[in-house]
Amino acid sequence: xxxxxxxxxxxxxSGGGMAAALLVPVLLFLFGLAFPLGWIEPPSEEHLVAxxxxxxxxxxxxGLCALGLFHFAHRFRYxxxxxxKLKRFAVLIAAVCYGAAVxxxxxxxxxxxxx
Amino acid sequence: xxxxxxxxxxYRPGEDSEPTVQSYEVPLRKEWAVLDGLNHIKDHxxxxxxxxxxxxxGICGSCGMTVNGRPVLSCASFLVDYAxxxxxxxxxxxxxxxxxxxxxxSDFMEKLPRVKPWLIADPPEEGEFLQTPEExxxxxxxxxxxxxxxxxxxxxxxxxxxxxxxxxxxALGQRYNLDSRDHGAEDRRDVLxxxxxxxxxxxxxxxxTACPKGVDPAGAIxxxxxxxxxxxxxxxxxxxxxxx
Numbered sequence: 001x002x003x004x005x006x007x008x009x010x011x012x013x014s015g016g017g018m019a020a021a022l023l024v025p026v027l028l029f030l031f032g033l034a035f036p037l038g039w040i041e042p043p044s045e046e047h048l049v050a051x052x053x054x055x056x057x058x059x060x061x062x063g064l065c066a067l068g069l070f071h072f073a074h075r076f077r078y079x080x081x082x083x084x085k086l087k088r089f090a091v092l093i094a095a096v097c098y099g100a101a102v103x104x105x106x107x108x109x110x111x112x113x114x115x
Numbered sequence: 116x117x118x119x120x121x122x123x124x125x126y127r128p129g130e131d132s133e134p135t136v137q138s139y140e141v142p143l144r145k146e147w148a149v150l151d152g153l154n155h156i157k158d159h160x161x162x163x164x165x166x167x168x169x170x171x172x173g174i175c176g177s178c179g180m181t182v183n184g185r186p187v188l189s190c191a192s193f194l195v196d197y198a199x200x201x202x203x204x205x206x207x208x209x210x211x212x213x214x215x216x217x218x219x220x221s222d223f224m225e226k227l228p229r230v231k232p233w234l235i236a237d238p239p240e241e242g243e244f245l246q247t248p249e250e251x252x253x254x255x256x257x258x259x260x261x262x263x264x265x266x267x268x269x270x271x272x273x274x275x276x277x278x279x280x281x282x283x284x285x286a287l288g289q290r291y292n293l294d295s296r297d298h299g300a301e302d303r304r305d306v307l308x309x310x311x312x313x314x315x316x317x318x319x320x321x322x323x324t325a326c327p328k329g330v331d332p333a334g335a336i337x338x339x340x341x342x343x344x345x346x347x348x349x350x351x352x353x354x355x356x357x358x359x
Contacts, residue, residue, distance in 0.1 A: 007314075007343060008344075008347070010314070010340055014341070078317045087275075
């Protein structure tokens with residue numbers, strides 16, 4: 001059987017789609033609408049900082065960032081392959097897409113660890 | 116009686132330099148499908164028109180055509196739904212044309228046996244295989260495929276990559292993988308989980324939209340991707356002896 005790295009990136013892709021679908025709308029609603037518009041009393045800054053400093057929060061946020069980025073990378077890769085018919089640059093496209101996801105994941109890890 | 120114009124693609128490879136369109140005026144009757152219009156042309160207007168059909172009731176899967184740009188069974192698409200017309204009738208896309216509306220599906224016929232679409236099981240010790248209704252529900256919708264090729268015609272991945280195993284073949288592999296009597300999933304894995312198998316699918320979903328029998332090949336393929344991905348992770352993480 002031809003070994004393909006596809007299962008690994010597909011699991012990251014589908015996990016990212018699931019995580020983003022479940023968490024992003026809630027976070028956007030809270031931090032993009034409800035808190036700034038005063039619909040819900042926003043938590044104090046100390047409370048939020050303490051929450052983000054908890055290891056489980058960091059893990060969840062890192063998982064959301066990393067999986068979400070791999071979701072983007074996978075979908076964008078196939079958009080370039082099939083949508084723009086650039087499959088002849090397959091290796092370069094895969095390297096750039098997943099490379100960007102790795103860079104973004106590392107950046108999110110650095111941000112989360114520095115909080 | 117009112118009529119409707121049918122614009123039919125005519126093509127004889129090797130004789131015609133390119134496909135041409137021929138228009139026919141056919142009676143517009145509310146009980147007439149596109150196939151009835153074609154039969155009217157064949158019987159009364161132009162006996163040289165070639166197309167495939169057999170059962171005219173959505174079972175045989177031979178009358179698939181592109182009607183007004185969409186892959187449909189011509190026996191299940193009614194002329195009144197295209198009124199006032201004209202109705203454009205073309206051969207199924209993504210297949211070589213043999214003549215007029217007749218396409219060559221030998222690519223699929225070659226791919227289909229690769230997924231071993233039959234029960235791989237030892238016969239029961241005595242009596243017959245028993246199965247609960249729940250066990251049958253697991254695979255029943257995938258077993259409704261009539262090999263009409265509408266999904267291949269609708270699939271943009273198959274259009275770009277003819278090597279792709281394709282929606283119907285993968286769904287039929289899944290039909291047997293999910294059958295409680297079958298033990299062939301491992302035998303089918305090399306083909307279904309290859310780069311040309313389920314992994315080539317980008318989940319556009321047009322196959323399931325086009326399917327006239329509700330098979331949902333796109334769903335079957337996504338489900339198989341999860342199975343294949345979990346199996347690949349097991350291979351990767353577990354020592355050889357502990358697999359299965």
